[in-house]
Amino acid sequence: MAPDEKNTAVLEEHGRLLASDLAGEIEFLTARTRSIGSLLANRELAPLNLKVRSYSVLSLACGPTPPTQRELAGFLSLDPSQIVALVDQLEKRGLVLRAPDPQDRRxxxxxxxxxxxxxxxxxxxATHRAEDAALGSLSPAERDELRRLLTKAAFPGGEG
Amino acid sequence: MAPDEKNTAVLEEHGRLLASDLAGEIEFLTARTRSIGSLLANRELAPLNLKVRSYSVLSLACGPTPPTQRELAGFLSLDPSQIVALVDQLEKRGLVLRAPDPQDRRxxxxxxxxxxxxxxxxxxxATHRAEDAALGSLSPAERDELRRLLTKAAFPGGEG
DNA sequence: CTTAATCGTTGACTTTTTCAAGAATATAAG
DNA sequence: CTTATATTCTTGAAAAAGTCAACGATTAAG
Structure with missing residues (x-):
């Protein structure tokens, strides 16, 4: 087997099962899309010693409105204790720091x-390269539409 | 805190972070959508002693072209050893059975x-109820479009 | 002031994921 | 046919991720 073929085996032939009920369920399609996406993203992020999770924390920490740990947990759908571990790692590497919130010292x-x-x-x-690889079968317009629909699904209360 | 409010806390206020780079990444939106979706689906499936994973295996086993374990692993993006455990459980409950493949005795x-x-x-x-709950903010037409786009993303080689 | 709630943290525990190896079967080459 | 290589399921171990309860510090409510 070729050196990098192993992890790409996700994209094998599944013709017969594409006709199944399950293949029509958005829950399943979302899970599979995420599985492929995070596989590729983790692969691209590995040289930077990051994974999708730590990248997400770092990304938000770089934004215009740095979040509290509680906000990170809610936004990333993670348990607060997982945020502790992620921030610990990033802080140990000097990539982020814990600043006291002047409005709430907790x-x-x-x-x-x-x-x-x-x-x-x-x-x-790196993640953009991964997204290009994962969504290469979608046109730019389709990606925009997918982003719009997923935003509504991921944030039901959204900006309404 | 109300009895069932705990697990719905995923849908809190995140206004400030919606403007972040991360919120525009499809990888992140997919992960968050899946997190909400599988939370709701698992909740609905719990009375049947099923989770999303075992439900998926059962679903494919009910289809017109019952899969081999290897096909299940590829289709569900799982390690073959995980399929063993899932099938073991379902078989022990009498919901599925392992039939020999006449064309390949392995x-x-x-x-x-x-x-x-x-x-x-x-x-x-149960999963349809969960999907309705998870995608309540999307119109039927939007759900169809989301399904179409996710299918292209999840099966790049698709039906081409 | 007293009580209750929230935030970050720790630790224990369960579940999921990943990986390597082995027995049985299949395929390919000589 | 024989030998070598590959595939399928299975097992078991280890790593990673997820869940949950409790604590001190702080804040909010009564």
Missing amino acids: SKIIRATGEGVAVYRQARE | SKIIRATGEGVAVYRQARE
Whole structure:
């Protein structure tokens, strides 16, 4: 078997099962899309010693409104204790820091350092490469539409 | 906190972070959509002693072309060893059985029993309720379009 | 002031994922 | 036919991820 063929085996022949009920369920299609997507994203992020999870935290920490750990947990659908571990790693590498929230001393605001921003820029390119690879079968317009629909699904309360 | 409010806390306020780069990434939106979807689906499936994973196996086993375990692994993006565990459980409950593949005695075809089909019918209603709850913010036309786009993303080689 | 709730943290526990190896069967080459 | 290589299911172990309850510090409510 070729060196990199192993992890791409996800894209094998499944012709017979495409006619199944399950293949028509959005829940299943979402799970499979995510599985392929995070496989490719993790592969691209590996050289930076990041995974999709740590990349997501770093990304939000680089944004214009750095979040508290509680906000990270809610936004990323993770348990607060998982955020602790993720921030610990990133902080140990000097990519983010825990800043006290002036409005609530219980909370800690996760903000990226200069180096964190630098690493994030590379990581963003990596995830964009992964997205190109994962969604290569969709046109730019289709990707925009998919993004719009998924946003409504992921944030039902949205901006309404 | 109200009795059932805990698990619905995923749908909190995230206004500030919706403007982040991350919120525009399809990979992230897919992960969040799946997280909400499988939470609701697992909740609906719990009374039947099923989870999304075992439901998926049961569903394919009920289909017109029962799959081998290898096909299940590829289609569901799971490791073959995970399929063993899932089929073990379902077989122990009498919902599926391992039939020898006449064309390849290494393979085992996973076929639903009569009771398996009966349970599946209830389970399908449960997951449809969950899908309605998860995608309540999308119109039927939008759901169809989302299904179409996700199918292209999940099966790049598709029916081409 | 007293009580209740929230945030980050820790630790324990379960589940899921990943990986390597083996027995049985199939395929390919000589 | 014999030998070598590959595939399928299975097992078991290890790593990673997810779940949950409890604690100190802080805030909010009564």
